[in-house]
Amino acid sequence: MLADQTIAKVLEQGLHQGADFAEVFIEDSISRSLDLLDRKIDQINSGNSYGIGIRLLFGHESCYGYSCDPDPAGLLQLTENLARSKRREGRVTPKDLRRVPVNDQHRIRLSPEKVGKLDRVELLRRLDELTRSHGEPIRQVSASIVEKKRSMLIANSEGLFREDSRQYMRVRLSAIADTGDGPQGGAVSPGVLGGYEFLEEVDLEKLAREAAETALRMAGAGYVDGGVMPVVMGNGFGGVIFHEACGHPLETEAIRKNASSFTGKLGQSIASPVLTAVDDGTITNAWGSLNIDDEGNEAQRTVLIKDGVLQQYLSDRVGAAQVGVPQTGSSRRESYKYAPVSRMRNTYIDKGPDKIEDIIRSVDHGLYAKKLGGGSVDPGTGEFNFAVQEGYIIRKGKVAEPVRGATLIGKGYEVLPKISMIADDLELAAGICGASSGMVPTTVGQPTLKIDSILVGGR
């Protein structure tokens, strides 16, 4: 992707300018997307991204620059410019680069390159047909296949030199239903770190049913009455709340700035004793998995919370050094255009002893948030908000009528101790997480669980 000699020269230039650490990240990505909308193949796009990111660290201070021009002179100039504000006498020379092969844990069984685009087009048409077959109120369907192969090379002044590639495959499906009082949507979007075999094995009928049923149920639903109440959160994508409200504040990127409600709480009880939460970058072919992170470290399984007690933060090189914790192989970036920081991979609340029926039965009046939409959090204050995509009233221990327009609002550190029951139906779901190092594939997940009280926004 770039001559070894050029890489070595850039690293040497970085240290020569007084940096304590220099890193080169080279990326060459192939992306492809096919979109079906309104029964038509609406857009097909494919492309190649290529660029070089250079990072210099001066203690905990960092300089990051990138370019898509591989010209060695330009890269050396960029390195020099980056050091401009910090320049001091260079004291060390980089260690010799030593190529360490990556052990691929996420095999691809069928390379997407070997399958023609026409097969993808047919798959999208089939999804459209299956989704519309759920009834006339399904007014619109959009479906897409998004794929990306990221090939990258990471080298640093400590002699690290590693190359890896990540193949992502994802299908997105959304259905819109209207039964006379306004359109409502339902969506599913599973994905893997894997090859085309995913598209051959995914259950298209199940995807179509899920998207259509959410849209149809919400189309007939009334509005939820807002207020503070117990909420049963559905499994799978429901884990997005933990991701936003607790995962982000557990990243050293927030901890090191003292901008997290969990700063200084290692070893302390921060959640209900029934709760164990894990961020695992090693799950085979999972959407948020990695062989190595974007600083070249092996991916790990990191237990964040065990039986309610905070165990570990998610860290990157700078965050680990500044906070004084080990590196967890969770340094990530969207592309060469971003410096890497600590980010989540596959984050989930572990399964518990309860049954979903018992959890529902324990609620006299509350909300069953079967599926969540997106949301956001302020890591400093812990304040979060989430949309409920598919919700139902729970009345006297039974799931009753569907309701639309519900939003969940709270503070992460206040909600964690209120999780009182956790079921045994752990499920993971693919998502895209946006933060300071860009948009990265992450998995969220949880079993069905009960929060004793939380604010439900409604009418």
Add this chain to the structure above:
Amino acid sequence: MQPEVAIEHVLGLARQNGLAEVDVLVERGESLGLKIRDAKVEKVDQSTSLGLGVRVLLDGRTGLAYTERLEASALRRVLDEALENAELQDQLEVNLPDPANNVSTAEALQLYNSELEQLSFEELAEVGLEIEATAKQTDQRVVTLPYLGVSRESGEWILGTSKGAYYRQRANSATTYCGALLQEGESRKTGFWFWQMRDWNRAEAAAIGPKAVKEGTSLLGARSIQNCKMPVILDEYCAPQLLGMFFRAFHADAAQKGTSRLAGRLGEKIAGKNVTLYDDPHIPGARGSSLLDSEGVLTQKLSLVDQGVFQNFLYHIESASKEQRTSTGHARRGYNSGIGTGSHNLVMEKGSFSLEELCQQPERALLVTSLEGAAGCNSISGDISIGVQGFLLEKGERVQPVDSITIAGNFFDLLSQIQGLGNCYQPYLSKIFVPPMLLDGLAISG
């Protein structure tokens, strides 16, 4: 290869292949950004980015492809890819426009200030350090300033078509931003302020620290309020955000595909008489200004809502051809993205009240100064259910900071429930200009 040469190269290849309709879009960007922490420049980001996107039209079918490598072999490949993609696509009846005549130069839009490029690293650093120091001095309740940055950024786009159109436009800006985390007892709040302009004003750029802190401290001690209905005032920062979340209902392609509540309502009253909304692509200095859209169609000022009556949808070439009409010049495209619809500068006409006067109108009201995420807003149905923070007002006075509440309603109903409009827009670089508004009919949950 330089971008101009690369565009010619691709168009030349297209001619050799007998392709009559091809357009090439190049986007180039440069930025220098500094993040400040503990009286030091903690992070420096410096970048140059470049990308080229090709669109091939083949018998009404569209194929797209892009590359960030401007070498001859990569350009050959990108054209081949676009062609292959076009062959698989369904027919959408898109034809490239003939070159627009008499396009004046983009300089008239005042989107680029060459003086900004002279802004040195040292000056940016000084301003950042000053923001940090003044913010910390403002209030002892500052825990940390986790988000503090200073940057200058510039970008350029160039469009060339096989029909001979060629257009380039560049823009730049300078930005400072500061997020301050405040704490008093158990209450933690983040206050945020930013400054973004094209004319460098050092004093203004550096003055945001205390403003960010004040935003946060004013919300310390915030509490929820009981479920109720009361008038809600959105300030000049929140009102444009809300319009932005639902604006896609004005896109013709959304209406054609059944995802707009405004479908079939042209000429009808969709809002109160006090609502006049238009898109103006020619406002000097505004972020969305442009003489041509990204398909090379001349842009024009377009009335959307006139005194409450729905006037026009926004079209690009494809959505226009479906209705046998011409594009309104609202295609939007990045080098690596498909063609979509987008407004240039959305303007809702101002009312006559200052924000204070609006606040004084109801006996009791909620002033919203922060919307928390857009996830609870459904752009298709118009449903709003969103967390907010702000102040409880009694006779116009702020009697209590408020958080842990949501407001709920429907955007398309709200358009008819605007009781009053303010007389100001938020002052920084923008492409959505909506004044503060006093709304009736929203439900508050707490």
